[in-house]
Amino acid sequence: MSEIILKIENLSKQYRLGTVGTGTLSHDLNRWWHKVRGKEDPFLKIGDVNNRATKGTSEYVWALKDINIEVKKGEVLGIIGKNGAGKSTLLKILSKVTGPTTGSIKSRGRIASLLEVGTGFHPELTGRENIFLNGAILGMTKTEINAKYDEIVEFSGCERYIDTPVKRYSSGMRVRLAFAVAAFLEPDILVIDEVLAVGDAEFQKKAIGKMQDISKGEGRTVLFVSHNMDAILKLTTRAIVLENGKVVFTGSTDEAVKNYISLKNSIKINKNWDAINEAPGNLFARLKKISVLNNANIPNYDFDVSEDIFILIDYWDFNIENKNTAIIQVFNEYDVLLFSSNEFNSPIWETIHNGNKAVIKTKCKIPSNFLTEGKYSVLVAIGNYNPNRIHIKIENALTFSVRDNFIEGVETVKKNIGGNWPGIIRPLLKWEITKEI
Amino acid sequence: MKEQITEPNDWLFEITPKNKLLSLNLKEVWHYRDLLMLFVKRDVITVYKQTILGPLWYLIQPLFTSIIFTIIFNNIAGIKTGGIPPFLFNLAGVTSWNYFRECLTSTSDTFKKNAGIFGKVYFPRIIMPLSNVISNLLKFGIQLLIFIGFYIYFIFKGLAIYPNISILFLPVLVIIMALLGLGLGMIISSMVTKYRDLSFLVTFGVQLLMYVSAVMYPMSIVKEKLGNISWIVEYNPMAHIIETSRYMLLNEGELNIKGILFSIVFTIFIFLIGLVIFNKTEKSFIDTV
Numbered sequence: 001m002s003e004i005i006l007k008i009e010n011l012s013k014q015y016r017l018g019t020v021g022t023g024t025l026s027h028d029l030n031r032w033w034h035k036v037r038g039k040e041d042p043f044l045k046i047g048d049v050n051n052r053a054t055k056g057t058s059e060y061v062w063a064l065k066d067i068n069i070e071v072k073k074g075e076v077l078g079i080i081g082k083n084g085a086g087k088s089t090l091l092k093i094l095s096k097v098t099g100p101t102t103g104s105i106k107s108r109g110r111i112a113s114l115l116e117v118g119t120g121f122h123p124e125l126t127g128r129e130n131i132f133l134n135g136a137i138l139g140m141t142k143t144e145i146n147a148k149y150d151e152i153v154e155f156s157g158c159e160r161y162i163d164t165p166v167k168r169y170s171s172g173m174r175v176r177l178a179f180a181v182a183a184f185l186e187p188d189i190l191v192i193d194e195v196l197a198v199g200d201a202e203f204q205k206k207a208i209g210k211m212q213d214i215s216k217g218e219g220r221t222v223l224f225v226s227h228n229m230d231a232i233l234k235l236t237t238r239a240i241v242l243e244n245g246k247v248v249f250t251g252s253t254d255e256a257v258k259n260y261i262s263l264k265n266s267i268k269i270n271k272n273w274d275a276i277n278e279a280p281g282n283l284f285a286r287l288k289k290i291s292v293l294n295n296a297n298i299p300n301y302d303f304d305v306s307e308d309i310f311i312l313i314d315y316w317d318f319n320i321e322n323k324n325t326a327i328i329q330v331f332n333e334y335d336v337l338l339f340s341s342n343e344f345n346s347p348i349w350e351t352i353h354n355g356n357k358a359v360i361k362t363k364c365k366i367p368s369n370f371l372t373e374g375k376y377s378v379l380v381a382i383g384n385y386n387p388n389r390i391h392i393k394i395e396n397a398l399t400f401s402v403r404d405n406f407i408e409g410v411e412t413v414k415k416n417i418g419g420n421w422p423g424i425i426r427p428l429l430k431w432e433i434t435k436e437i
Numbered sequence: 438m439k440e441q442i443t444e445p446n447d448w449l450f451e452i453t454p455k456n457k458l459l460s461l462n463l464k465e466v467w468h469y470r471d472l473l474m475l476f477v478k479r480d481v482i483t484v485y486k487q488t489i490l491g492p493l494w495y496l497i498q499p500l501f502t503s504i505i506f507t508i509i510f511n512n513i514a515g516i517k518t519g520g521i522p523p524f525l526f527n528l529a530g531v532t533s534w535n536y537f538r539e540c541l542t543s544t545s546d547t548f549k550k551n552a553g554i555f556g557k558v559y560f561p562r563i564i565m566p567l568s569n570v571i572s573n574l575l576k577f578g579i580q581l582l583i584f585i586g587f588y589i590y591f592i593f594k595g596l597a598i599y600p601n602i603s604i605l606f607l608p609v610l611v612i613i614m615a616l617l618g619l620g621l622g623m624i625i626s627s628m629v630t631k632y633r634d635l636s637f638l639v640t641f642g643v644q645l646l647m648y649v650s651a652v653m654y655p656m657s658i659v660k661e662k663l664g665n666i667s668w669i670v671e672y673n674p675m676a677h678i679i680e681t682s683r684y685m686l687l688n689e690g691e692l693n694i695k696g697i698l699f700s701i702v703f704t705i706f707i708f709l710i711g712l713v714i715f716n717k718t719e720k721s722f723i724d725t726v
Contacts (some may be wrong), residue, residue, distance in 0.1 A: 015724060028631075092723075096559035106454040113558065115691060120554050124483045137470035137558055185676060260585035 003108070005221050006071040006189060011103035013064040013089050027231025063089040064245045067103070071189075076222045078232040078253055080238035080260045086243040087225045088329035090191050091388075094223065110235035111222065112139055127158055127177055128164050134181045145394040148184045155210075156180035160183045176203055183210045189221045190214065211235055229257050268399045270299040276316060276335035285324050285382040285391040288359060289314040292378070292400045303402050305373065305426065307408040311398065313343075315382055324391070326362045329395075330371075330377040332424060338371075344385075368430035369413055372421065375401045439511050445566055452722075465561050472560060476568035481575060491647075495579045499535055503527040510653045518655065521689050522591055525584075530652040533582050533682040536577040537675060538612040543569040544622025548630045550720050555723060558580040566622060570615045577611070584686070601688040610682055615675060617704040623711035627718035650675040655690050674700035718725060 016027075064086045071077050081087050091096050094105065095113035120137040121130050131152055135145040145152075151157055156177045166174060192211070211236060226232050226343070232239060232253060237258035239251035248372050249259045268292040272281035279286040293310040294300040303309050313326040343349060343362050352360065373428040380397040383390040404414055404421075413426045463551045466473075485491045494711055503524055511523035518526040544566040550554065591598060629635045647671050650657065656677075659670045670676045677696035679699050 018521050092556075093452065097556055098456050098723045100452065102454055104454075106448040107451070108447065110449070120558070122479055122483060124486045125479060129479075133472075133475045136469070136475050137554070137560060139560065141468070141470070142471040142473075 001056040003073045003421065005108045006069075006074040006111075006179075007106045009066055009068040009104050009106070010363070011064055011090075011100050011105060011330040012062060013086075013093060013098075014101040015063050016059055016060055028307055030417070032383065035373050052393040054286035060368075062257075064093075064100075066247075067247055069240060069247065071223070072222060073221055074219045075238060076224060076236045077392040078222060078236035079242065080227075080229075080232060080239055080256060080258065082243035086245040087242055088193065089245075091191050099234045104275070107189065110139070110189035111189045111191060112185050113193070121166055121178060124165055124260075126165055127169070130177070132180055134178065135185075138182060139187070143291060144186075146335050152180045152184050152323045155183060155206075169192070172203075173399060179203075179207060179427065183207070183214070187220075189223065191223045191225075193225045206232065215389050229260075234258060266399070267301050268397065271300050271397070279316070280394065281315070281382070281392045284317075284319040284322075284384070284389070286316040286318070287313070287382065287394075288316055288381050288393050290394075290397055292398050293363070299401055303400060304407060304410075305371070305402055305404045305414075306368050306407060309371075309377060309400060309402075311364045311380075313364075313367065313380060313382075314359060314361045315392075316357075319351070319353075319359050319384060319391075320355045320357065321359050322387070323387075324360070324384050325347070325349065326360070326364075326383055327379075327383060328364055329381075330366070331377045331379065333377075336424065347389055369411070370425060371402045372423060372426035373404050375399065446464065462561060463634040466563060466567075469560050471563055473568050473571070474562050477572045477575075478566065478570065480572040491711075492579070495546045498581050499528060499531045499580050499583065504530050506653045516654050516658065519685050519689050523719050525587055525591055525598070525687065526689070527653055528584050529683050529686050530589060530679050532577070532580045532650045533610075533614065534647060534650065535580060535673075535677050536611065537678070538647070539576065539623075540570050540615055540618025541575040541622045542639060542643060543573065544619055545625040546629065546636060547622070547626040548627070549636070552723065563715065566619055566626075570619055570629070573578055574611070574615070575602065588686075597604060598676075599688060601685050606687050607682070610678060610685070613677075613701060614678055616708045617678075618699075620704065620708035620711035623715040625709070627714045627722070630718060630722040631643065634654065646673075649673050651679050651699050655695070656680045656696075657690060659690070671696070672699075 029130075038398075041381045066152060067090065069077075079087050079090065089098075093100050093114060094111060096111075097113075122133065125133065130148065132142065132145055136142070156173075156179075158173050158177050160179075161173065163168060166177075169177070183384075208231060211222075211224075214222065216345055222233065222235075224236055236253045238251065239253040241256050241260050242245050247254055272289045276286060281287055288377055289312065291299045291312045292301070293312055294303065295308055295310075297310075311328050313328070315324075315326065317324050321342070327340060329340040332338055341364055343360075346352075348360075359437055376399065378397045378398040378400075379393070379395050381390055381393040383392075404412060406412075406416055411428070413428050414421050452675065483570060485494060490497070506527040508524045509517065510527070516523075532573070547565050547569075555562065588598070614644065623640055625635050650673055651670060656670070659667050659676075663670065677700045680690055681697050684690050
């Protein structure tokens, strides 16, 4: 069973940013002229790594660059990566929606993709008609659909509505019907992108179950893309991690997921910019130093729930028109913004920012017994209000983690009680108790 | 050792940056034949949903066009149509022209209109324009029935009109019209993906083309009236097709073999070019549309 069913060789995909205009026409003509003379496309040599956060120098970016993957028959391969890492582009090329710029994909089986379920559903047609239309779009023949028709209807649970136009369906029913059609496809290689994020809990469970059947029971080769690490861990055995259009890790799913999470939540507790012109910022402010400190003023990552956490931001303040303020926003591991806080809460902020250029040193204290256990990421920004202007903004600039270590004799919210503690924050609140006899 | 056994080219298919120049993958199209028919069915069923007159719209458009043409070109401008009632003459032209026009306009926005579905799933893109051509054929059929209705009506009124034996070749003419519409449409649709300018051109370009396609006048008056610039009609393949269709249906005018051969060659040429451009575009149009 070690036959290689899919082989991706040096696959790259280049995109042009910006809008289509006269510039496009001149580039096209240039490209065509090179081709006529039998020369190489001049625009293939340029192009930036695809990192959406940074400003690039070229109009062209590589959404995928030199991807090499081999997939064995019967294997369930997970593909994970951040937004914009190139996952969807890869799947689009695999499902022949768009072509690669260079490189090739060789396959020994039919590929079908569930990039988005319900493609081609026509609202005026009935459920029955849409099953046939959608099935045919996905590459099934009429006979194949006929053979599976009853199963599809049963799996969707929309029997009652099957002769009603789809426009009368609830959105959940539409998705159920669409997924049901797709689930009964029988290609050699199935490409799945985030379809599990739909439907109610019951249906999601059903969908995951069906996926497992497809991949395990029926020995189908599956490429599975998801942000849902849980689903990836459940369904796949091998995974690749994409970052900025490149494969950064290939191996067992366990290792890949760990790699991916550390990629996202690497430890960032201290950063200095010594050279003023290389520091992030503009004419009004430049960042000098940021760090996460403990009580002893030492950069630290692991905190106990009973410890104070200090966020330090030092910056060059060149703003003589308006009063700058440092801003922090703290996100938890599910990317929920917990709170934001500003330097201007300091009582001496008004007097400090007196219109002179200076190096401002700020330190914000996140009190003990306030955050719950977990990993946190801090967005750091410098700006001014009225008029509102952001001079510097760095997402995920600092990270730290909070744990409850049950230190003896220290007051905590949870005391020594075991188990999970509900809530996204864990503030220690004052309780007043009286007793009447 | 095993590597060497499995490695050689037993790949089912390969995805590469470039398509072959001319690859109308008939096998693949055949595999998707059910989809083709379902698209046709969808088009036919859904076009006139929630309209009161429904499929009657198929009839109203050519009838009124013919009536207006008769009033303007025959009654006011005084164009002679031989022994044929002007209304029937115009209806014949309009019916044929409509089929070509529908094929062209519906094909010319294939990529733009279907970007949503093309962006998510692969099937041979040519299926879409093909389904348009077929569903338009149905429309053409209905309009032809109306024409036949009036034909019989005029015969009952005692007019000596009868079709030419060459009417047996009408299907060939229809195929030529379909291919020409498809070919031009494919060229335009491929270019519209990147440069939207062309879609404006299509709307009024088709209108203008109709006036030089001998729809409401016979070819015979072109030479005497236009003189020097008669080439504008004579080198228009559609003009020959419309004239020939009238020759077949009404036995009016003359059969210009040279003209029709020119049209066929021109059509095949355009169709092949359209296919090449379409093939080139379908691979990555989704990035630019």
